[in-house]
Amino acid sequence: MTATVRVVIVDDHPVFRLGMSSLLSTLDGIECVGEAAEVPAALDLIATVRPDVVLMDLHFGQGSGIDATRVLSRDHPEAAVLVVTMLDDDASLVAAMRAGARGYLLKGAHPADVERSIRAVASGDLVLGSAVAARAGLLFRAGPAGPTPFPQLTVREREVLELLARGHPNPAIAQQLGLSPKTVRNNVSALLVKLQVNSRAEAIAAARDEGLGTPPSRWTNSSSRDPD
Structure with missing residues (x-):
């Protein structure tokens, strides 16, 4: 890939945003073009700067990363959502992928894995961290999921x-x-x-x-x- 990959970071923890932005600044061909701490601001920012990749946390003080991913998949399908979260449970993984995320990493991932994942989702690939991929395999082998319990809940x-x-x-x-x-x-x-x-x-x-x-x-x- 020769074009610069333009990335937006969406996370409500300023230390994480600072660390991720610093990492991206060291990578050739990858540029951080914006940051947001809550979902409404993130959606406005993404509509303005039109990034290639959105690094998305799942929890915010205002809004949900799952809901934001669903909106982006519908309104800005050109922006690949790569979830970067501390949540390592089945429900979060399945919900994120169903919402349209193209990748799922856990916070604490090695910088090389973050770089590879950004480049991969920007190229249209689906990316899961190594153990996340193993976990997803177990989910698929378990067969199709039944109805979501309590659909009336947010x-x-x-x-x-x-x-x-x-x-x-x-x-x-x-x-x-x-x-x-x-x-x-x-x-x-x-x-x-x-x-x-x-x-x-x-x-x-x-x-x-x-x-x-x-x-x-x-x-x-x-x-x-x-x-x-």
């Missing part, structure tokens, strides 16, 4: 419910998802209404009946040394 509410079902209290959920305690409380209240249950315990029971709450096995990924 992506965020389903994430909160998953962590509730694993037994996490609200402060731990807030820390893991990068949310404020108030936002977690609001999500819990909303999902109780949507599930038509009267208590947190009833929501947990309903979630576990649908198979949520089983901690995912960790991926051992040579291209992801530490998924945070």
